[in-house]
Amino acid sequence: MPSPSLDFWFDLASNYSYLSVMRIExxxxxxxxxxxxxxxxxGPILDTLGWEGPPFVVQKEKGAYVWQDMRRLCRKYGLPWRQPSEFPRRAVLATRVAVLAADEPWLPAWCRAVMTRNYGDDREVDSPEAVAQILTALGLPARQIVDEAGSDANRLRLRERTQAARDLGIFGAPTFFAGEEMFWGNDRLEDALDAALTARQASGGD
Amino acid sequence: MPSPSLDFWFDLASNYSYLSVMRIExxxxxxxxxxxxxxxxxGPILDTLGWEGPPFVVQKEKGAYVWQDMRRLCRKYGLPWRQPSEFPRRAVLATRVAVLAADEPWLPAWCRAVMTRNYGDDREVDSPEAVAQILTALGLPARQIVDEAGSDANRLRLRERTQAARDLGIFGAPTFFAGEEMFWGNDRLEDALDAALTARQASGGD
Incomplete structure (x- = not known):
């Protein structure tokens, strides 16, 4: 019997993804x-859907609220928080590293380090220098990884991944899938985990 | 020392307001x-903000998800649920009754009855007949209340209430205020109640 699993779709530039990246493990x-x-x-998915940016950046009334919400949620979860002076902050190279590291045990630590730098320290996370600095701090061969992350093969991998998200009907981040059941938003992490357990029980047998 | 209180702003046509109307007491x-x-x-506030309807009706990808989310949340909370065949369902007269009943002990029961008819039974809630039927079932003088609800004075009261919501920066429903602190969405009901308790403690007293 396979152990229950949850697919965790997230964007390293997304503030609500930050909360789930930090909490999910x-x-x-x-x-x-x-x-x-x-x-x-x-970003490319929001473009397809006709948004001109994150929904709460487009709508400024909601935008002001979101930072208040983030501050409170970080306090509640015990996470570092500094309102970013730039939003959304480009994190394409960092995401390419994450895609490259799909099967690496350091992937979660990488994501947490990138997001903490963005949302905890208000620092940029897209330059090769920033990316290399974080990799080095994790004890990883920075130069080699940055080179591989920027290769044509890996760029294509990220484009395919984003297309897969689009094909799944994803319209925001984070999004969780328990089997085929979609849950959108950090607020649904616990419900999604419950569904992953239920789906596994429903599939029966050992 | 005043008892802690929470202001609960909601729209009788709003599906996420349904969840909070049923849970909050x-x-x-x-x-x-x-x-x-x-x-x-x-509705008038979304117009002001430049929306052409509820955000997840405008964006159909999110719209399909919302009904799935509602079905799951109603199951989780033990609330009746039938996906409405019309959305958003006009509930202006019902809202006028709610505004008229501001100081009446039957206001919460009224709101629950209207919303259960809409979201539990998939029935319209705006005709004078529907409104009278619900009032009668609550043991209230339906004809008198419907007349007063439709009076110029009461219509003005609702317009003023909606303007007050706009002035508070409300952009969705439900919205809670613990003092001046805004919480948006049924998902924040528990956090808002916590904040109401904290705000009261912070204000001191005996």
Whole structure:
């Protein structure tokens, strides 16, 4: 019987993805669910959907609220928070590294480090220098990884991943899939984990 | 020392307001918080903000998801649910009754009955007949209330209420205020109740 699993689609530039990137390993471990990390780029999907940017950037009334919401949620979850002076902050190279690291044990640590630098420290996360600095701090061969992340093959991998997100009907981040059941938003992480457990029980047998 | 209180702004046509209308009395009683019910019309505010309807009706990808989300949340909360065949369903007369009943003990029961008819039974809630039927079922003088609800004075009261919502920066429903602190969405009901308790403690007293 396969262990229950949850697909975790997120964007390294997305503020609500930050909350789930930081929380999901602990919560999933408590629930006994394996997480499959699926970094993608939300920007091209929002373009397709006709948005001119993140919905709450387009609508300024909601935008002001979102920072208040983020501040409160980070306090509640015990996460570092500094309102970013630039939003959304480009993180394409960092996302290419995440896609390259699909099967690496350091992928979650990479994502947490990138997001903490953006949302905890208000620092840019897209330059080769920033990316190399974070990789080095994780004890990884920065130069080699940055080169591979920028290769044509890996760029294509990210485009395919983003197309896969589009094909799944994803319209925001983070988004979770328990089997084929979609859950949108950090607020649904716990419900998605519950669904992953239920789906596994429903599939029966060992 | 005043008892802690929470202002609860909601729209009787709004699906996420349905969840909070049904849940808030029990949760607030558990928390020891008094609820001040503030029915208003979200439609005119969305018009002002440049939306051509509820955000997830305008964006159809999100729209399909919302019904899935509602079905799951109603199951989780133990609430009746039938996906409405018409959305958003006009509920202006019902809202006028709610505004008229600002100081009446039957206001919460009224709101629950209207919303259960819409979201639990998929029935219209705006005709004088529907409104009278619900009022009668609550043991109230339907004809008198419908007449007063439609009076010029009461229509003006609802317009003023909706303007007050706009002045507060409300952009969606439900919205809660613990003092001046805004919380948006049914997902934040529990956090808003916590904030109401904290705000009261911070204000000191005996």
């Amino acid at each position: 602990t919560r999933a471990a408590q629930a006994g669910v394996t997480v499959r990390w699926r970094p993608f780029l939300l | 029990t949760r607030a009683a558990q928390a020891g918080v008094t609820v001040r019910w503030r029915p208003f019309l979200l």
